[in-house]
Amino acid sequence: MASTSNSTSSKIITLRSSDGEVFEVEESVALESNLIRRMMEDDCANNIIPLPNVTAPIFYLVIEHCKKHAEMKDNKEKKKELRSQGEELLKSDPHTYSNLMEAVNYLDIKSLMDLTAQWLADFLKGKSPRLIRELLKIKNDFTPEEEAEILERNRWAFD
Amino acid sequence: MEVQNKILGPWLVFQHGKHERSQTFFHMATGSYHVRSIRQMRKKDVWLSSHGWLLLRDLSGRLSLFNPISLIEFEVPQLTKQHHDWICFLSAPPTYPNCHLILIPIKASIFYCCKINEDTKFSEVKFNCFDENDYFSDVISCKGRTYFLSHQRRFGEINVGAGNYFPTPRLLDVETPRAAGWKRLTHFLVESCGEVFLVYQSFEVTANWIFCFIVFKMDFSQMRWVHVNSIGDRLFFLSESCSQSCSALKSGLGGDQIFFFLPNDISLYSFHMKEGSISVYLTCPNLHPPWKTPFWVMETSNEGNVDVKWMRQSNVKINKVDRKRMQLITINEKAAELKVAEETVIMKIAVDERPWPDLPIEIAMLIVRRLTPVAYARMRSICTSWRSITLPTWLPLTPCLIFHEETDGFFKFFDPLSKRVFAANIPELHGATFHFSKGGWLLVSFEDGSIFFFNPFTKERISLPDLDYPFSSISFSSMPTSLDCIVFAIFNGGSFDDIFICTCSPGAQSWATYLRGEGVYPLFRVDATNPVFHNGVFYCLGQQGNLGVYNVNEDTWNVLKNPMPLQLPIGLCFLIESEGQLLFVYNRRTQIHVFTLDESKMVWVEVEVLEDLALFLSKSTSLALTVDKEETTGSIRDMKNKIYISRFRRDSNDALFYHMESKSHHLDFYESKEFIKCTWIDPTGFEFGLDSRGNILTVASRLR
Numbered sequence: 001m002a003s004t005s006n007s008t009s010s011k012i013i014t015l016r017s018s019d020g021e022v023f024e025v026e027e028s029v030a031l032e033s034n035l036i037r038r039m040m041e042d043d044c045a046n047n048i049i050p051l052p053n054v055t056a057p058i059f060y061l062v063i064e065h066c067k068k069h070a071e072m073k074d075n076k077e078k079k080k081e082l083r084s085q086g087e088e089l090l091k092s093d094p095h096t097y098s099n100l101m102e103a104v105n106y107l108d109i110k111s112l113m114d115l116t117a118q119w120l121a122d123f124l125k126g127k128s129p130r131l132i133r134e135l136l137k138i139k140n141d142f143t144p145e146e147e148a149e150i151l152e153r154n155r156w157a158f159d
Numbered sequence: 160m161e162v163q164n165k166i167l168g169p170w171l172v173f174q175h176g177k178h179e180r181s182q183t184f185f186h187m188a189t190g191s192y193h194v195r196s197i198r199q200m201r202k203k204d205v206w207l208s209s210h211g212w213l214l215l216r217d218l219s220g221r222l223s224l225f226n227p228i229s230l231i232e233f234e235v236p237q238l239t240k241q242h243h244d245w246i247c248f249l250s251a252p253p254t255y256p257n258c259h260l261i262l263i264p265i266k267a268s269i270f271y272c273c274k275i276n277e278d279t280k281f282s283e284v285k286f287n288c289f290d291e292n293d294y295f296s297d298v299i300s301c302k303g304r305t306y307f308l309s310h311q312r313r314f315g316e317i318n319v320g321a322g323n324y325f326p327t328p329r330l331l332d333v334e335t336p337r338a339a340g341w342k343r344l345t346h347f348l349v350e351s352c353g354e355v356f357l358v359y360q361s362f363e364v365t366a367n368w369i370f371c372f373i374v375f376k377m378d379f380s381q382m383r384w385v386h387v388n389s390i391g392d393r394l395f396f397l398s399e400s401c402s403q404s405c406s407a408l409k410s411g412l413g414g415d416q417i418f419f420f421l422p423n424d425i426s427l428y429s430f431h432m433k434e435g436s437i438s439v440y441l442t443c444p445n446l447h448p449p450w451k452t453p454f455w456v457m458e459t460s461n462e463g464n465v466d467v468k469w470m471r472q473s474n475v476k477i478n479k480v481d482r483k484r485m486q487l488i489t490i491n492e493k494a495a496e497l498k499v500a501e502e503t504v505i506m507k508i509a510v511d512e513r514p515w516p517d518l519p520i521e522i523a524m525l526i527v528r529r530l531t532p533v534a535y536a537r538m539r540s541i542c543t544s545w546r547s548i549t550l551p552t553w554l555p556l557t558p559c560l561i562f563h564e565e566t567d568g569f570f571k572f573f574d575p576l577s578k579r580v581f582a583a584n585i586p587e588l589h590g591a592t593f594h595f596s597k598g599g600w601l602l603v604s605f606e607d608g609s610i611f612f613f614n615p616f617t618k619e620r621i622s623l624p625d626l627d628y629p630f631s632s633i634s635f636s637s638m639p640t641s642l643d644c645i646v647f648a649i650f651n652g653g654s655f656d657d658i659f660i661c662t663c664s665p666g667a668q669s670w671a672t673y674l675r676g677e678g679v680y681p682l683f684r685v686d687a688t689n690p691v692f693h694n695g696v697f698y699c700l701g702q703q704g705n706l707g708v709y710n711v712n713e714d715t716w717n718v719l720k721n722p723m724p725l726q727l728p729i730g731l732c733f734l735i736e737s738e739g740q741l742l743f744v745y746n747r748r749t750q751i752h753v754f755t756l757d758e759s760k761m762v763w764v765e766v767e768v769l770e771d772l773a774l775f776l777s778k779s780t781s782l783a784l785t786v787d788k789e790e791t792t793g794s795i796r797d798m799k800n801k802i803y804i805s806r807f808r809r810d811s812n813d814a815l816f817y818h819m820e821s822k823s824h825h826l827d828f829y830e831s832k833e834f835i836k837c838t839w840i841d842p843t844g845f846e847f848g849l850d851s852r853g854n855i856l857t858v859a860s861r862l863r
Contacts, residue, residue, distance in 0.1 A: 124530065145542075154536045
């Protein structure tokens, strides 16, 4: 888990997810989140910081990504690894990926917002709408008339 | 508000009233002003010197050193020879041992020197380190050494206080930095935190238009001037006799700024280096003439124990409005910021979780800005919820002001109608100077002499051959994409009555250059405002207010005898063409006058109302917009009879305009700022897709 009891001097921040699980996170990692940073500045630092919008599995994912992101700064291999993991998650469990994006957005972690958006954008590039729907398990809820009209108006994008 | 016990930072001092009877001290950090009548300063000439001390001279020529903060006065030996003006330099505060006072008469080859508290008379020192026509301009002390700059910007040192020898100036082997050649240049030597800086302030040739500031730092290890883009936490306070500096942190003002004055102008200006903008302040609005150009008194921490009781006496006035103007960061404001942050947190918590395809707009925008237009169109055809991701759009209806904000490197478009600023990343324009714009096309030049047309909306570029001449005024006749487009540049040559004309068409191999007007009467000095193409000829404004015309087809140049020049005091002039009529706009400080050319009598006629016209003035491009009575909506209809200048408010994006009806600016001129690199441009042929922060993502030609 995200517990870092073996660390020597770094301060530990305690956070609680919406489903009640308690996380102990190194301060340096927790401060990647501008939301937590602001909350700590408001002097909740000695208490448990509640995160009512993030569930435990998603928060665990966020912490993992934060740590890997910190490690990958000068490491191309790690960068590749993180990227392929992100793509894997997007393909295998798009629903979790969307929750991850929302959590990152809510926690206001600038670096991960950019990263997750970039992966999704790269994923969307060069794929047809039908393939995207299939891969991301999105239902086509256009009426046939609407779909025909969209196709007509955006012909330049589909040829 | 309480006056703090330990006041630090700069004071701005105005001497005013008959016989310099009164002084107004403006405290930059708190924005408060204090009107005093200091006995010691009455009927005295004042020279500013370093370390916060003034040199006073009374009517009989008696000299003294005076500290206006501590009110301490020091006797100075008397000078037998009279000089009208000089540079005054103190090697240390006179309260310190080993303080030398040096007086350097302007353009002389001698100076006077004495040791305060020790010498009973000045020693006369002859020197011959300068070439002919060169003389002392700035003297500063830095880390116990004394440096100077000459009129011709050569750098040197004076060995003050070395034993019993007389101080001797000598030039150091330092190359004088060059600045783009033809602009009027003034320079300032500034000591700051143990380092020496050289500031170039460059003006348009003909007016008090600041063109730019260039700052160099002395690298003493290599003995050369190094160009710097930022002065960090420092503040510079420029003044002709003795420029000063302090740390922004200590003074309570925002950093990276250069404060300065313009001649015969009571306003205080500040150039923000990172933003590339100039702000203007009216520090003491109730000052009655006559007043002299103010000077700075720097209160240093060395004098932290100075008695400030006199400042707390009954006469102290705190001007709250002014305090706001100086944009202070006080503890209260910081508290307010924190509160705002707190509120955002609460708002974010209130947001509910959403299922996958229903992306929050912030996330959608993060993704969309990374997509190509094709991928964006495809993404919007996946499902209805993604279909609803649309970019907010900007449909400009009026000219907008393009400017370059150095802080984030983005080019911004200020729309005076919607009062919004839109940002675009246009790397092609980095380092460009805007000269003129027409129909969405900019004419830009770079330091390497290259000049070309660039459309910042379509990113199209149309090349022109390099123009190696120092043109003062330039414009073009029609769209650069059209066959009959002519670029026309004009400037005065070295001899007083020479006129150089350069013309070129897109696609030409080189510029056609002619020397005209040799000995032709009347004289014509080209004004900084750009020529206007009208009825097949380029009209050029002369500094005397006269008109010169260049006929493109006949290739002829004439200075018109009529209209007669208007004989107006020095101010900013603008020439504009609007629906076949020539307009001449004259701007002196906050007042604006508009004239039209009556072509039947060839006279300028002042107009009181602009009818359906809105004017947009800037140094490089001035445009007129006819507001259509029938078809337009409320806010654009309100723009008529108004003159927009290239400034807007510092704290909001409100345009600063001059209302012809009330004959005044509708917003406080003294709360406005102008970006040095800016010009009006017509974006009305395009529509822009934006992200949530107002950044321009897509540009499309508007369907008509």
